[in-house]
Every structure is written in C-alpha cells, then in structure tokens.
Amino acid sequence: MSDQIKHECGIALIRLLKPLSYYQEKYGTALYGLNKLYLLMEKQHNRGQDGAGIATIKLDVQPGKRYISRHRAMGANAVAEIFEYVQKKFADVHKETPELLQDTEWLKENISFTGEVLMGHLRYGTHGKNSIESCHPFLRQNNWMTRNLVVSGNFNMTNVDELLEQLFELGQHPKERTDTVTVLEKIGHFLDDENQILFDKYKNEGFSNEEISHQIAEHIDVASILRRSAKTWDGGYTISGIFGHGDAFVMRDPVGIRPAFYYHDDEIVIVTSERPAIQTAFNVPLESVKEIKPGHALIIKKNGTVSEEQFREPEEQKSCSFERIYFSRGSDASIYKERKQLGLFLCPQIFDAIDNDLKNTVFSYIPNTAEVAFYGMVEGVHKYLRDFQKDALLNRADKISDAELEDVLSLTARIEKIAIKDVKLRTFITQDADRQDMVAHVYDTTYGLINRGADNLVILDDSIVRGTTLKQSILKILDRLGPKKIIVVSSAPQIRYPDCYGIDMSRMGEFVAFEATISLLRETGREDVIDRVYRNCIESEKLGNKQVKNYVQEIYSQFTDQEISDRIAQIITPKEIKAEVKVIYQTLDNLHKAIPSHLGDWYFSGNYPTPGGNKVVNKAFMNWVEGKNQRAY
Template identity: 50%
Template sequence: MSDFLKHECGVAAIRLLKPLSYFQDKYGSTLWAFNKLLILMEKQYNRGQDGAGIGCVKLNMPLGQPYLFRTRDASKDALTSIFNGQIKKLNKKVRRGQVNLKDAADIKNNFDYGGEILMGHLRYGTSGLFDEGSCHPYLRRTNWPTRTLMVLGNFNMTNTPELNQRMIERGQHPVFGTDTQTVLEEIGYHLDEAHTDLYRALRDSGMPGPEIPHAISSRLNIQEIIHNSAKQWDGGYAIMGAIGNGDYFCLRDPHGIRPCHYLITDEFIAVASERVPLMTVFEVESEQVQELPPANMLSIKADGTHAITEFTTPLKPAPCSFEKIYFSRGNDPIVYRERKALGAALTPPNRGFSGRPF
C-alpha cells in the first residue's frame, strides 16, 4: 500500500423483489422502501455527518421516461434536508391532484424515489472538497441504460495515483480530486468494454435494434466486470452500485477491512455497513443478518436473481479496529464481544491490589 487508510462512511441499500403495489397492499404504503432507507441511514448517522446522498433506479421504465435519480447534500443536516425535500415535492403533486399516494403506478411515474433500487450514503470526508459535488453517489450517464452507472461506497484506495496513471495510459482523462471518481471510471471502463462486445455480436447476428438493449441487459456479467475492475485496487472498501438496466452489485475488499452486512428475504434484499440497523429497521434477529465475506460480491440481476460470489482472492483478514471501536454501534452483540475481548487483551494481568491508585 502506498498510502494510509483513513476514515469511514456509511452505506445502505434496498432492492425490492416485489412490485411497489405489493408493499402498498401489505404494508399500506407505496413509499415503504423510501421510508425504510431513511431509517436505515438514520441508524448509521454515527458513520458520517459531512454530507449525504441517495440514488434510485427504476426497472422497466418506458422509452423516453427517466429511470435513474440522484440527490446529494453537504449541509449540516444533509440527511433530513434530502428526505424532507423529496417528501415536500411529492406532497405538492398530491395537493395538485397529480399523484395518488395509494396508486403504485402514480408513485413510480411521478416520484423520483418510487423505484425498486434505493441506495444511500453518509459521508465522512477524507478526500476531495467538503461540498455537494464530493458526496456520493457518483454517476456516469449515457443514453444506454446498460452503460449508465451509479456508484457509492465506504472506501479509501491507497494507490489512487497509480490507478489514475493507468487511465491516462489508456487515453482517458481522469479527475484527480477523489478516489471515488477513480473507482467509478474503472468500473465504467469495463462496463463499456463488455457492453460494446455484446452490442457488436448481437448486431452482427442480425438482431433488430429495438431488441438489442434487452438482450444486452440479460447477458451482462456483473461478476466479470467487477473482477476485471478490481484487479489493481489496493485499499479497504465496501462498494455498491447499480447499472441503469437494474443490475445491482455490492462488494467487500479482500482483507475485510471495511464492514458490510446484508439481509435477504423473499420481498427485498437490504445492505448496510452495520448489522444492528438492519436488525432494527426490519425487525429481524442477528442470525438473519449475514456479513458479506471478504473478496465477495452480492450481485442482483434486473430480473431479481441474485448470487454471492468471490470476485477476487481473499487475503489475510484485517478488519479495521477503528470501525469496530469508534464507528460501530455498541449494541451489535458481535461487536460488543469483540470490544470486550480487545479490552481484555490490552489489560495487564491482575497481580493483586497494592493499595496504590492506578
């Protein structure tokens, strides 16, 4: 490693496996996922107060309709500002009779965050400026959903100069301000390569143009794209992202430096930096929340099929003690046991009380 690891951020995501109408019928709210994302981020507010951002990808939107959204804020009360701002916009449409809160189709078509993939980020700034532009998620937009990319994460790449130089040698024009841009562009480069190969093969096979986007979407191999992107990465990271077609991914560094946990049900898949927020928000027991193993990625295709696979070779475990001692919530039973064990290891053996103060 060429630089020291720095501090930590918080990440959260919810991927619905059922349509919005299902959550309206069962839970009485088409905004179920949006509200859950807010609480999941509030429960991790201890991880970053320098800014916040949320993103959304909507599945199967008609041609000409927007399908990817992002809001970022670097103000003092960024999280409250973002969510209150979106609710105010929605309530304004409701008052005007433009949206029916109980109509899932209305919410999906008229509310930016009425989608199936919702992601959030709490920033603890370690690089870049302390402004909205340095907050996650980061975007790469194109007119191809299968090339459009949104990325956020809790990470520090310790070899960012080398990664930038690699892009320069390809002929790219990197932005040097933050390692987030480096990660975004590296994944985007390999996504472009995979997309171009698929497009040319399908076009040359004689497939009609309007059928090609769906075919590319079904054939995109997220695991391979991440495997190729991560070959030169050096650092601690829990990175998540979504492609415009609805493919989602979340990955953890080979040493397990940054924490990442997930919950899978038949209704949704949720991801967060910490275990307890998932337990609390979704009212589940600790054994239902799993820790994403180092060097593994959780991938979810647009059709909802999902898998957990290695994207690189696991290395010697080296979880960040700063995260466990300072950032993580103490009511996580596993973290609590680890804190006690660490305290015991650091305490000198008891040799009897001498009567003198310590």
C-alpha cells in the first residue's frame, strides 16, 4: 500500500501444559516458552510497530511470592527491547551461578517471567496515544489470586460511550474513555461477581477461606464471565486474557472480523493472530492449525483442559478482507493464493486500458507488498500471450510468413522492477513546497526500461486510500521515464467508507474515492444529495442502533464505478506530468471470488456487519460536513 495506514494489532498466547522441568529435559532449556513467545511476536511484527508488551503468570506459587510479571516498550524495536530486558535476568544468573539455569524450581521461585502462561501483544496505535500506558497487556490487580486479570487484544469497539455508561451504572469510575479500559473493567467486574458468587456458595458449605480460594480457582466459569461481559459489545475483536490463578482465554467477535488461530497438543496451547507464525515457530502442518469460531472463546483451564465455548450467538461471518489483501503476511498458503487471484482477475480491465498492446506495455508493481498480486497478474498476461500465439499459429486461413511467425513468437511479457523505495528521507524542512519536493524522492526508479512516448506503464498497488503518495511522489517519478500512459491498478476496490473495527481509516475526507464523488456531485449540480444525506444522518442519531442505516451509500449511488475512477485519476495526476494517467480498481464481485471466505467488505461496499458500523459512517459524514477533523467513535 503506497499510502501507509495503521491497522490491526497482533496477539500471542502460550500455555505450557507440562512442568518447566519437562521442557528443560526435552528441549534443553527452561526458557522454552519465552523463546517461542519471542518467535511468535517477531513473526507477527508486521502487525504492530508502535509498541509491544508481554506478561507471564506462574502457576501454584506460594503466598507472598510474585507470580505476575509484565514488561512493555515503545517503538518499532519494542519486541527486541522487551526480550533483551528479560534475557538479562537469566544472563546475570548464568554469569554468577550457571548451574542454576538448569534448576527449574529455583528459576520459577526466584526469576520473573518463568511462568507457564505467557501473553504477548504488538501494538499499532490507530487512535490512542503512543505512550507506554497505552501498550498492552493491561493489568487489573487484586490480593485475591482469582480476581487478577491480564488482558490484551486486537479490537475496536464502536459503542465505547454506551459501554462506559454501563460501567457508571455499576458504580465504577473508569480513569479513561477508551475501549481497552471498558473491556478490562467489564470483564473484571463479572470476574469479581463470579468470585463473590462462588465464595458465598462455598462459605455456606462450610469451607475455610483458604479452601474457598482453591475451590474458586477450580470451578470459576470462564465462559459465563465472557458471556455476561460481551453481551453489549459492538465491534471487531480478538481478546486474550489470563486470570491470576492460571485460567486463560481468547475470544473472537460474533462476526469473525478479527482473526485468531490456535494449535494444541499434550505439551502446549498456542493462539496467534496469524496462522504462519504458529506453523513456523512450532513446525506444524497447516491442517493442524485451527481458527477460533466467531462468537466463541478458546478456554484453557488451570488444570490444562482446553475447550472452545460459545459466548455470543455467531452471526453471518464477515471476516476482514483487508487482512487477506494487505495486512496479514502473504506466507499463509491461502492468503498467497487469494492475492494471486486478485491480480489475475484484474487482467481483462488492464488489457482494455492498453488496447491489448502487450508489445508496448511494461508491467511492474509498487510497493513490495503488492508483489504476490503482481505474480497473479503476470500469470494472466502469460495466459493471454499463449492464447494469442495459439490463435495466430493455428487458426489462420492463410500461411503465416517467416517474418510474421518471428513477430508472434518473439512477443513476451515485459516484466520489470520500475520503482524502488529509497531510504526513509526526513522531511525536516519547514516550508511546504520544500517538504513536498523531498516527499517526491521517497521512491527511486530504474531508468532505460521505457521507450519514451511509445510504451504504456502498468503499476500494481495493493490499494489506494488517499492517493497522496501517488500524486506527490510516485507518478512524478514514473513520468520521468517518458511513458505514453501510466495505468495505476489497485488490487482492492475503491475505499469509500471508514473502518471502525481496527484500521486507521476513520475520516471520510481522507478517501480519494469520497473526494472524487463529492467533486462530481458539485460539478453536476447535485449538492442537494449532500444536504439530504446530512439531514438523514442527523435524524438517525435519534434512532436505536439496529434501526440506523448507512445513508452515505446514496452519495456513491449517483455515479458508476468507472466515473468515480476516472475522477480519481484526475485528482491524483500532478499538473506538470506529461503521461496520460488511468486508474483501475478491483471490482467487488471479483474481490469476493478471489477471497470467498472473508466477505467483510464494509470499507468498499458500506455494508457494515454490526449496527455500530452504520452509526459510525453516518457520524463520520456529519463530521466532514461540519468540518470536524475527528474520528466518529
């Protein structure tokens, strides 16, 4: 994606099902869990570069001994910093008494982070402050072991104000108006409630207070706590949690918007946001890694029992398609195939745009994340060439001449690496004009590959959000090569609507598709549509969530996709360039054909999977009309 946007965070949860001594004996290290947690986090580093955090819990620790450890760090190198901090604790032991590193009981009693339950989180701050306090995991601490709670997740809730109001009604006084705090405190409240119910039960049965603590730890109903906590949540979420005594869970929203994968055997349970992280770190086959079902939670009890239990009624699954197009790593087998299909399905539109002139067309891509879709597009080009050559050689009525034969057989796809992202340039110059000139040099190019004034240049991108980088940098650089026409191709459809489930796309005015549509409405004298939609959005604030519709869809219904694409091409084309610029987008139909199991397409279609989504898009439009540069939830 040439326009960088921040997006879903990443989670990792490990539960060691054997004593630490087992891993020391079998794998030669008591740090087996920590080493694997590090691998899982590094293999998902793409999911968060604003910060990271880990937490561990030791099982069956004597009173007075610390059993919860947490460390967080900021910045792109946070994962390395965290594990350097943890590693130093063991390095110090190795320096003074190396034999103690083999003593798992001593390590567990004396060194932090030697726990059997481990949690990791990678953070992309879509809206929150980038501070250490904003980094997960979050702790809710209590002297009762079973009331302690550690939470981290990949989530955004659309109804934070409503959830906060519910906390007020419970008598709580949250310190922040964030969905992280509301989630933590909501689960924490019902965890406390469950503890109290069990305490009263066992107290009436004559158990001592010490015995009651053990009974609560054994019988606490995790699924019930999650059912009561998530009853009114509206959003996309994968949330992992650990109770102080060792029960752990990972819960996934009823629509399956956010991803969650798991694997378990008799030694270990692992949950991550991306499947290849598990496959790589543990060398397990694809079919052994399962997906947590929407509306379900994977629950790992302290005694090692693993179950997948429903906490909300699952709805029609609308998993995020952007995960497949861009956010998740393409090393997942199914994602790799889907991205190739996205590129392949674009070929008919591309051939029309170049008038089937492959001889005078160069194909390339930008940025590197578009590479896999590009391979699919190239396969489509090669197929077209084979069909063309077959037709020329087999279906001619007259005999083909030697010169014509040579011409047909010499026709090949011109595949080149045209644009290369250069080192990150710091635009420290204060004047806007100077800064824009610096931005124009973010990419470098390969000269001598384009026949000036004769060649078409096809450039594939993952998606086009704002079009800023294309206008300020990429198109200017490509124009220096002298192509006759530049065709910018997006493997994703037009991004028209804000996301409210974890992607940093929340303001209507940021989308070049929206800018193009508004300019068309004004040009054609249809400003009344803008006014009507605005009035409907205002009226919708009086309705309940389930009655609210996405009124902003009317804005786009006035024009064809092609009309909007053509206007986008005009908007992103710098005045000074000579080449003709055309923009091609993936169609929604082809998106669903390429990615049939991830039908969440609200940012393209406006069809939000939860009631809160419609409320958010209407509010985002109102904010734009009113000139408020703020998110809508």
